[in-house]
Amino acid sequence: MRGLVSRGGFWVAVLAVAALALPLFVSSSFTFDICIRVLLFAFVGVAWNLMGGYAKQLSLGHAAYFGLGAYTSTILLIRFGVSPWIGMLAGGVVAMLASLPIGALCFRLRGPYFAIATIATAQVLMLLFLKFRDFAWGAEGTTMPNLGDAPLMMQFEGKAPYYYVVLALLAIGLIITYRIERSWMGYYLVAVGEDEDAAEAIGVDALRIKRNIYLISAFLTALAGTFYVQYIYFIDPNTAFSFNVSVEAALVSIVGGIGTLWGPVVGTVLLEATSALLQSWLGGGHGGVQLTVYSLILIAVILCRPAGLIGLATDIYARVVRSGPPPAKEVPLDG
């Protein structure tokens, strides 16, 4: 077992070095942009996965927290001149506060009803911000003030710094997930996801554990929101509360491997790469063709590999490289 752990640690180290060194080899800003988006959505996926993956509370409304994070930091920046670094944390806190009433309402529902209720919360927030004209610029949105190279205000020349910021966010998300997964909380989350009533019978406060993980998930998602609007220099309700954000957060985890540490990362890399490649091959002229192919790939993955691609990867690894039985299941599926 110890051998496995250090082998895992070795691959993580290789991956980290590769990720850190990547900007040395990338010069095209188009490629940079794709890398940043991959890391950003992997991070949103990691945040979603804590709740949607481990505790199986399938939220389709994480755009609510993405948007709240984005708007909080932007309002603080433009109205009060507060650095987005502070605004980012403030956005996280606002998202946590918002998750309490939203959770209190939605956690009464289970399964698909929960998912539908969460969609509604994100949509309601989007409508509110569309109407808040004098407070938050309404439907036109606003652009960020261009401050040039101002690292303290989260504005940078060139894309490499943005890349490192979002890489750090993803690392934080993964470390938090890792720590939770290997503590009592990970077991409780999986137990609640498997059977809430049975979990209650052995002393798990299901509502409380769901509320707590929702707080963490909302906080992290809001950080991504702040980063995103700082990166694209623009905010409006349709960007910040985009339903696509909610869907993407869930999709990358589901495709990659729901309730696994690396699932959202694997899922984002594959989906974004597929989407970018399809766009460049098929994007010209026949609008929609690349979306059709993309959807077909999604359907194929979900039909053939409902547990996600990460399972496929470990199976192949076990069969080809080690030619033994599949490796032991990840904690907290085992002791």
Add this chain to the structure above:
Amino acid sequence: MAEALVIRNISRRFGGLRAVQDVSFAVNEGETVALIGPNGAGKTTSFNLITGYYRPDAGSVLAFGREIVGLRPHDICAHGLARTFQVARPFGKMTVLANVMTGAFLRDRNLDVARAQARAAIEFVGLTAKEHTPARDLTTIDQRRLELARALATKPRLLLLDEVMAGLNPSEIDQAVALIGKLSQRGLTIVIVEHVMRAIMAVARHIVVLDHGQKIAEGNPKDVVANPDVIRAYLGTGYVHPAGAGENAC
């Protein structure tokens, strides 16, 4: 002897159906009490009322001197009442060990402590060889053992077992009876819902009989099985005790 559980006049209806009507009984500490009766008599509903899954329309439940009506199931478990379900409900994708550790976390959040306690409970029910098997791959009987181990890992003072012997063969029933005997010897108070009369006669010191949601008899096993009301409602007129080879009168 102190009373572990005192149930006073609990009732619950579902629409027009009176599932449990005005039922009262008490369980002394260290005692094993059996709840018997035909299907639909309200046995499982009573369990759900005691453990907080349903709220009684009326009545009170005192556990170790504390009123527990209105508490949520996890609070009741923390208060020392652990239950099993009629149909076992393991956390399917977790291994046996992880399932039982999840129970042990109630009393200690440390991973190593929980693992050690879980191993002890797993050994007690005889599942050690399958420690790393995902729960969904266990046989029905092993799933019940797992559920018992998981309940024991929460260190209960009172154990509520809902038909743990259904579907077992005679030698497995003997094992289960021995297991319950061992738990009782450790000082655990046990309430058991069961149809297997042979097992009930072996483990229970006191029997409560329910029919149509009402208590129709109560007393020591010998008297209860001789009670004409009980024979009519549940055991069947063919039931003879103690020669009773009739394993299951239902």
